Amino acid sequence: MLDIKWIRENAEALDAALAKRGAEPVAAGLIALDETCRAVIQKAQEMQSRRNAASKEIGAAMAQKDTALAERLKAEVAEIKTQLPAAEDEERRITAELNDALSRLPNVPLEDVPVGADENDNVEKHKWGARPGWNHKPLEHFEIGEALGWMDFEGAAKIAGSRFTILKGQLARLERALGQFMLDTHTQEHGYIEVQPPLLVRDDAMFGTGQLPKFAEDLFRTTDDRWLIPTAEVPLTNLVRDEILAQEKLPLRFTALTPCFRSEAGSAGRDTRGMLRQHQFMKCELVSITDAESSVAEHERMTACAEEILRRLDLHYRVVTLCTGDMGFGARKTYDIEVWLPGQDTYREISSCSVCGDFQARRMNARYRGKEDKNPKFVHTLNGSGVAVGRALIAVLENYLNEDGSVTVPDALLPYMGGLKKIEKAS
CATH class of the missing domain: 3.30.930.10 (Bira Bifunctional Protein; Domain 2)
Incomplete structure (x- = not known):
């Protein structure tokens, strides 16, 4: 399997290698899919981080007897807990889609391999x-x-x-x-x-x-x-x-x-x-x-x-x-x-x-x-x-x-x- 980081840095080289094998270019699509995947992962991570931070803030608000703030924070945590499973499911789906696409890519030929059809x-x-x-x-x-x-x-x-x-x-x-x-x-x-x-x-x-x-x-x-x-x-x-x-x-x-x-x-x-x-x-x-x-x-x-x-x-x-x-x-x-x-x-x-x-x-x-x-x-x-x-x-x-x-x-x-x-x- 090819490294997505290498693909991001060598998009033209990948498509040129695939052309030698008689295959269509895919680098742009893979990079776009990777960017979507990274954005979804980042969103899920940000939600998890905010949930954890808000949970700590609830304790601090309760210690200061700020009941209104504590209730707003609890509502925020509850809303994140409701949304997070969907975000995590989307993360798993898009990651699996990217990995499946990468797993179907053939290897890149060495430079001295003769180019030909069959x-x-x-x-x-x-x-x-x-x-x-x-x-x-x-x-x-x-x-x-x-x-x-x-x-x-x-x-x-x-x-x-x-x-x-x-x-x-x-x-x-x-x-x-x-x-x-x-x-x-x-x-x-x-x-x-x-x-x-x-x-x-x-x-x-x-x-x-x-x-x-x-x-x-x-x-x-x-x-x-x-x-x-x-x-x-x-x-x-x-x-x-x-x-x-x-x-x-x-x-x-x-x-x-x-x-x-x-x-x-x-x-x-x-x-x-x-x-x-x-x-x-x-x-x-x-x-x-x-x-x-x-x-x-x-x-x-x-x-x-x-x-x-x-x-x-x-x-x-x-x-x-x-x-x-x-x-x-x-x-x-x-x-x-x-x-x-x-x-x-x-x-x-x-x-x-x-x-x-x-x-x-x-x-x-x-x-x-x-x-x-x-x-x-x-x-x-x-x-x-x-x-x-x-x-x-x-x-x-x-x-x-x-x-x-x-x-x-x-x-x-x-x-x-x-x-x-x-x-x-x-x-």
């Missing part, structure tokens, strides 16, 4: 590796998985409906191996602390990371008013909610391998076949909590950690900088890592790493204090996939496909596969 305006940063050199026909992952007999979409549909998958046998093990490989790499080599967080969270957790109130339709809600997490970013980032951290303890780096749940409300007709866009999927998440000075460098570091997973799997990929029109709601800058999928003959996102500045921290009231600081400051937060496990499985199937329909297990995963070196057709 994914067609994203800018390639670099590539790594090479496309597979074999000559046999590439296949999409669902063709490979179903032919092997270890991937079942019809069975999943009978149980849960569309956008679910059942993995069995060797493919189930391969997905588990991918997740364990990612966790081990990030915890043992990249300095992240493994966390097993709740998969159900409350409203304030979703609000803290920006999913609520704007993106409720993309989420699954339970009958007891909790939410299934769309990503472990939500519980991991909220670990520091309402905390004041010592600056010398930063950065904090967390990782978690969890199921994630998304309604995919806005993706009707997109990627309806296969595992690319599911209601339920596994993801290894990375979250960093830093001070203000370190967040940009941490963004580069986090992206490199995610890239290392694909390098060790020897998967060709590219990194793109998202333009202002394609960037997420809470991000100031985002790198997408896109892995090459031979079956689709294209790159597809497998990780998205974002630096959010203090945008989420304001919503969570997460702060830090340096040894010389009188007042605490808001932390900076970052999040990224390290990486999406299901999409990594897709990439392995399509890039390691053999001519006979089997799939070679990447060397990096062999320690997790119990001696299995090749995924072969179920007997």
